[in-house]
Amino acid sequence: MKVCITSQGDKLDSAIDPRFGRCQYFIIADTESEDFEAVPNPNMDSMGGAGIQSGQFISEKEIKAVLTGNVGPNAYQTLNAAGVLVITGVSGRVRDAIQKYKNGEFKSTDGPSVGSKFGTA
Amino acid sequence: MKQIVVISGKGGTGKTVITGAFASLAKSKVMADCDVDAADLHLLLKPRIKERHQFRSGLTAVINKDKCTGCGLCSELCRFNAVEENFSIDSISCEGCAFCSYACPVKAIEMKENIAGEWFISDTRFGSLVHAKLGIAEENSGKLVALVRKKAKETAEKINAEYIIIDGSPGIGCAVIASISGVDCALVVTEPSLSGLHDADRVIKVAKYFKIPVKLVVNKYDLNVDMTEKIEEYCRKEGVSVIGKIRFDKDIVRSMVDGKTIIEYSTGESTERVKAIWERLRECSSKDAFD
Amino acid sequence: MIISVASGKGGTGKTTVAVSLALSISNAKILDCDVEEPNAHIFIKPEIRIKKPVFIPVPEVDKSKCNFCGRCSQVCVYKAIAVLKKDILIFKELCHGCGACSYLCPQGAIKEVDREIGVVEIGRKGNNSISSFDSAQDSHTASLQFVHGKLNIGEAMAPPLIRVVKESIDKNMVNIIDAPPGTSSPVIESVKGSDFCILVTEPTPFGLNDLILAVEVLRKLNLPFGVVINRSGLGDNKTDKYCKKENISILMRIPFRKEIALAYSRGISMVEALPEYRKDFQKLFERIKDRKFS
Structure with a gap:
C-alpha cells in the first residue's frame, strides 16, 4: 500500500511540508516494502489552483492516504473525490510519520483544515 | 513569525x-x-534595490497573419471582445484564456507569455x-x-x-x-x-x-x-x-x-x-x- | 459624451468630483464602476428601481456523457477543472467564464450555467437627500440617473461586472464614470471608451507618485485627460511642476477646507453642502467639452 507525505526535502529524514498544494516534494512510500520515491511537486510555483492540480496529480498514483500539515478546501475536495484518505496536522520527519501511520496512530479528516490560499505565502 | x-x-x-x-x-x-x-x-x-526580477504571468493571444484565413471563428467565440476587425488582438482586452488558439481551424493563434511587471528585494x-x-x-x-x-x-x-x-x-x-x-x-x-x-x-x-x-x-x-x-x-x-x-x-x-x-x-x-x-x-x- | 473620473x-x-460634476450639470448619468467599493450612492442617495444580478457562465458536466478524457482540464488556463479516473470536479470560483471547455469537449458533455458575481442597481436621484438648493437648481439634479455595480464578498473578478455597469451608458446623455483606484485591468475596463478622463490627485508625494502611474495608463490608452487637484494647499507644489513639465492641464483646484471634509464624512456631496462650488464644476464641464470638441 502506498502513502504520500508532503515533504520539504527528498529524503525520509526530511521535514514534513505543512502545505499540500505547494509542498516542495511528494514522498510516495510503500508501507510494506519501505521503498520510496521523492517527486518534486510540479505545482509548487503554480500561480493558482495548486491544490487542485496537486490533488489530480496524486489521484493518478494509486495512493491510499496523504499525510500533510494542512489541506485547503479545493485540494480536499479533489482528494476526497479520488478516494484518497487525507490526514492533516502531521509534522516532524517523514520517516516517523510513516511509522505512526503504520501503527494506526492517525485518523483521516473529514474536511479541509485551512481556508483557501493558505500555502500561497 | x-x-x-x-x-x-x-x-x-x-x-x-x-x-x-x-x-x-x-x-x-x-x-x-x-x-x-x-x-x-x-x-x-x-529602498536601495538589491534584486530585480521580471514578473511573468498570464498569456496573450497573437494571430499569425500569414496563416490566418479570416474565417472569424475566434472573433465569434471570444467572450472578451479582444479580436479586432482586422484580426489582430487587442492585448488590453485579451484575458489569455487560450480558447481562440485551441479553436482556430488553421492553428494561426499562438499564446505568448506576458511580462506583467517587476518585483524587487531591497534594503531600507x-x-x-x-x-x-x-x-x-x-x-x-x-x-x-x-x-x-x-x-x-x-x-x-x-x-x-x-x-x-x-x-x-x-x-x-x-x-x-x-x-x-x-x-x-x-x-x-x-x-x-x-x-x-x-x-x-x-x-x-x-x-x-x-x-x-x-x-x-x-x-x-x-x-x-x-x-x-x-x-x-x-x-x-x-x-x-x-x-x-x-x-x-x-x-x-x-x-x-x-x-x-x-x-x-x-x-x-x-x-x-x-x-x-x-x-x-x-x-x-x-x-x-x-x- | 462619456467623462470618466479616475x-x-x-x-x-x-x-467627490464625479458626484459634484454630475449634480452640477443637466442631462447627466453617473455610473459607479468602483464595484469593489462603490461609494457614489452614499452621496446621491438614489431611489433604486432596477436590481439585476450579474452572472458569469461556468461549466456544468453531464457525468453520464463524460468519459474523463481530461481535455477540459488541459485547456483550462485557470486550473478550474480536475479530472480524476472516474470523476470530474469543477471549481467555479476559479472560472473566468471563457467557454473553452464546453466548446472543446469531444463528448459534448459540458454545458454552461450562471454563477452570480455581483449586482447592478439602476435608479435616479431621490428627493430624500439633504439639499440647500432652491427649486430652480433642483430641476438640474432631479433628472440625475444613477447606476452602480456591487461585487459580491469573496469574489475576485471585477471586470465582468464593470462591463455590465457600462451597458447602461446612454449616448444621448452626459455619462460620468466613477472609476476604481489603481492602474490595473478594472481601471482600464472602466475608463476605456471615454471621451475624456479627469484625473483627481492631491498635492502630496503619494498623490503625485500615483498620478504619474495613472498618466502612463491614459497615455497608453490614448485618452485625452486633465488633472483636478484636490486638497490644494495641503502638501507641496511638486504636482504643479510635474503637470507643467508634462504639458498636462490643471482643470480645477479644490481647496483644502474642513467644511468639505466634514460634508464628505457625512455623506453630503460637496455642491450640496457648499453650493458656491457648483459654478466651478459647470466651468469644469465647459472646459472639458471645449477641449474635446473645439
Whole structure:
C-alpha cells in the first residue's frame, strides 16, 4: 500500500511540508516494502489552483492516504473525490510519520483544515 | 513569525503612513508592499534595490497573419471582445484564456507569455523590503501580490524575523484577497466618513470570510467625532476591537513630504498614538494565535 | 459624451468630483464602476428601481456523457477543472467564464450555467437627500440617473461586472464614470471608451507618485485627460511642476477646507453642502467639452 507525505526535502529524514498544494516534494512510500520515491511537486510555483492540480496529480498514483500539515478546501475536495484518505496536522520527519501511520496512530479528516490560499505565502 | 497586514477598503485613509510607522517601530521584520497597483511605501522607506526580477504571468493571444484565413471563428467565440476587425488582438482586452488558439481551424493563434511587471528585494533603513510594480494595464495583481508575499516570507525565514508587515491594497477583490490570506492579523485603517465606514464594513466581511482576525484604527478621527462613534458602535456590534484613534495631524502630511515616517518626524501625539497601536497589535497578534 | 473620473491613488476625491460634476450639470448619468467599493450612492442617495444580478457562465458536466478524457482540464488556463479516473470536479470560483471547455469537449458533455458575481442597481436621484438648493437648481439634479455595480464578498473578478455597469451608458446623455483606484485591468475596463478622463490627485508625494502611474495608463490608452487637484494647499507644489513639465492641464483646484471634509464624512456631496462650488464644476464641464470638441 502506498502513502504520500508532503515533504520539504527528498529524503525520509526530511521535514514534513505543512502545505499540500505547494509542498516542495511528494514522498510516495510503500508501507510494506519501505521503498520510496521523492517527486518534486510540479505545482509548487503554480500561480493558482495548486491544490487542485496537486490533488489530480496524486489521484493518478494509486495512493491510499496523504499525510500533510494542512489541506485547503479545493485540494480536499479533489482528494476526497479520488478516494484518497487525507490526514492533516502531521509534522516532524517523514520517516516517523510513516511509522505512526503504520501503527494506526492517525485518523483521516473529514474536511479541509485551512481556508483557501493558505500555502500561497 | 507573525504576518500583519494593513488594509483599508477605501483608499487614502492612511494605510501606508501607518505601515511605514510600523516599519520604524518593529525590531525584527521584513516589509512587503502588496499595493502593487499604486505602491507608495517606497516613498517613505527609500529602498536601495538589491534584486530585480521580471514578473511573468498570464498569456496573450497573437494571430499569425500569414496563416490566418479570416474565417472569424475566434472573433465569434471570444467572450472578451479582444479580436479586432482586422484580426489582430487587442492585448488590453485579451484575458489569455487560450480558447481562440485551441479553436482556430488553421492553428494561426499562438499564446505568448506576458511580462506583467517587476518585483524587487531591497534594503531600507528599516531592513528588507519586498515590493513590486505591476505593468500598466496588466491584470493578475493578485498573483503578483502572492509572489511578493512568498518572497517576503522566504526573506523573513532567512533572517528569522519576528514579523512580516504588509501594506495591503485598496478594494475587496483579487489583490486584497491575496494580501490577507493566511496572515495572523489584519489591521483595517479607516476614516470617520460614511464612505470609510461602508468600505471598512465590506473589507471586514472579506477578512471574516477568509477567517482572518481583524482589528481597526480610526485615522483623522477628529474630523467627524460623531461618525467615529458610529464606527466604534459598528465595531462593537461586529466584534472587531478598535485598537486606536489618530487625530488629523498636518505633521503626518509634512512627514510624508519629507519622506519620513511619522515616528522619525515627530515626537508629538500622533507618534505616541501610533506606538500604542503597534503595541496593542503585537499583543493581539500573539494572543490570536492561541485563540 | 462619456467623462470618466479616475486616480492612481485611492481617497484623493474621485467620488467627490464625479458626484459634484454630475449634480452640477443637466442631462447627466453617473455610473459607479468602483464595484469593489462603490461609494457614489452614499452621496446621491438614489431611489433604486432596477436590481439585476450579474452572472458569469461556468461549466456544468453531464457525468453520464463524460468519459474523463481530461481535455477540459488541459485547456483550462485557470486550473478550474480536475479530472480524476472516474470523476470530474469543477471549481467555479476559479472560472473566468471563457467557454473553452464546453466548446472543446469531444463528448459534448459540458454545458454552461450562471454563477452570480455581483449586482447592478439602476435608479435616479431621490428627493430624500439633504439639499440647500432652491427649486430652480433642483430641476438640474432631479433628472440625475444613477447606476452602480456591487461585487459580491469573496469574489475576485471585477471586470465582468464593470462591463455590465457600462451597458447602461446612454449616448444621448452626459455619462460620468466613477472609476476604481489603481492602474490595473478594472481601471482600464472602466475608463476605456471615454471621451475624456479627469484625473483627481492631491498635492502630496503619494498623490503625485500615483498620478504619474495613472498618466502612463491614459497615455497608453490614448485618452485625452486633465488633472483636478484636490486638497490644494495641503502638501507641496511638486504636482504643479510635474503637470507643467508634462504639458498636462490643471482643470480645477479644490481647496483644502474642513467644511468639505466634514460634508464628505457625512455623506453630503460637496455642491450640496457648499453650493458656491457648483459654478466651478459647470466651468469644469465647459472646459472639458471645449477641449474635446473645439
